[in-house]
Amino acid sequence: MIPALDIDPFCQAFFDDPYPAHAAMRDAGPVVYLPAHDIHAVARYQQVRDMLLDWGSYASGRGVGLSDFAKEKPWRLPSLLLETDPPLHDRTRKLMDKVLSPSAVRGLREAFVAAAETLIDDLLRRGSFDAVPDLAEAYPLTVFPDAIGMPAQNRRFLLPYGNMVFNSFGPRNAMFEAALVDAAPVLAWVQAQSRREALSSSGFGAAIHAAADDGAISVAEAEVLVRSLLTAGVDTTVNGLGAAIYCLARFQNAFQQLRADPSLARAAFEEAVRLESPVQTFFRTTTREVRIGEETISEGSKVLMLLGAANRDPRRWERADEFDLTRRNAGHVGFGTGIHGCVGAVLARLEGEAVLGALARKVASIDIVGEPKRRYNNTLRGMASLPVRITAG
Numbered sequence: 001m002i003p004a005l006d007i008d009p010f011c012q013a014f015f016d017d018p019y020p021a022h023a024a025m026r027d028a029g030p031v032v033y034l035p036a037h038d039i040h041a042v043a044r045y046q047q048v049r050d051m052l053l054d055w056g057s058y059a060s061g062r063g064v065g066l067s068d069f070a071k072e073k074p075w076r077l078p079s080l081l082l083e084t085d086p087p088l089h090d091r092t093r094k095l096m097d098k099v100l101s102p103s104a105v106r107g108l109r110e111a112f113v114a115a116a117e118t119l120i121d122d123l124l125r126r127g128s129f130d131a132v133p134d135l136a137e138a139y140p141l142t143v144f145p146d147a148i149g150m151p152a153q154n155r156r157f158l159l160p161y162g163n164m165v166f167n168s169f170g171p172r173n174a175m176f177e178a179a180l181v182d183a184a185p186v187l188a189w190v191q192a193q194s195r196r197e198a199l200s201s202s203g204f205g206a207a208i209h210a211a212a213d214d215g216a217i218s219v220a221e222a223e224v225l226v227r228s229l230l231t232a233g234v235d236t237t238v239n240g241l242g243a244a245i246y247c248l249a250r251f252q253n254a255f256q257q258l259r260a261d262p263s264l265a266r267a268a269f270e271e272a273v274r275l276e277s278p279v280q281t282f283f284r285t286t287t288r289e290v291r292i293g294e295e296t297i298s299e300g301s302k303v304l305m306l307l308g309a310a311n312r313d314p315r316r317w318e319r320a321d322e323f324d325l326t327r328r329n330a331g332h333v334g335f336g337t338g339i340h341g342c343v344g345a346v347l348a349r350l351e352g353e354a355v356l357g358a359l360a361r362k363v364a365s366i367d368i369v370g371e372p373k374r375r376y377n378n379t380l381r382g383m384a385s386l387p388v389r390i391t392a393g
């Protein structure tokens, strides 16, 4: 018998404190059933990882949200990366791996570090500020659209768009409905930004469109792939950076450790991604009858993978709930893993390293000086507001 749990993983009460419910799901068994949405869910590290790696049994092509594309028409043109399976996925992923390769990203390092230092210098002059809009949003909204080759105007429009798409992986609840209303005015703008004419001749956007010249993909496919960058590239790093600042402000010893050795910046960002897991969940759909532990699940079932619960599973992690920037956190699933593992992780880690490195070198203290406010999203975990004060080191 698969244990049935009375948990709704897409409601505000859950998001306010998901950890007791995460533990209940992990402890109930390797797979649980959630009648609230008629879905199965895996919360243990081992099962989440196994599922991410078994793309043959657990498909993405029927959508990685609650909606099953075999039963419901997708609300937007499906992503050619996220919402596909091999063999189509192999073709698009190979291209994006090349566009976002370590060597391509290496060329951005100096500019990313300089932008982080300028921003931290500005914030030090202000002293007190809101770490979400003024740092966690401001930084990616500059460096990432620059790297894509976008014009300077209206870049903030990327936030409501990303917020809507990440809400769309959950049920059509009030959060999703509100996000749809917020994003409606920017939909046409986002679509227009993915066109070749809108993008500079250097940058990731142009690199994707160049593949259409070679015939590797069509022009229409190139536009949908640029859309993936516009959708998944900002909100994720905003919440990753927000998580890192939130961790460093709460775990003062860790921040002092980082100051003493700024080369820990990369490790600190990675640990924040493990602990806070900015992307909390994704679904798969079973392509056949599958076994999880001793249990059997039928073909065509939606299974929720709780990445954030796996990243705090005490079966896998010692002192799982502690932010420890010297722990060996390799293998966390905050970026996923397997064929759909985050294609932008190299870039995200560079952003994290640049910002946390600048904080380590320039800042002596980070204190929370106002009430932090949570941001509610069906997929993303993060803050809407985090008032802080920093002092110069």
Ligand code: OVV
Pocket: 079, 080, 081, 082, 083, 165, 166, 227, 228, 229, 231, 232
């Ligand atoms: C990982 C992710 C999230 C949202 C959208 C996409 C990818 C996309 O490929 O469009």
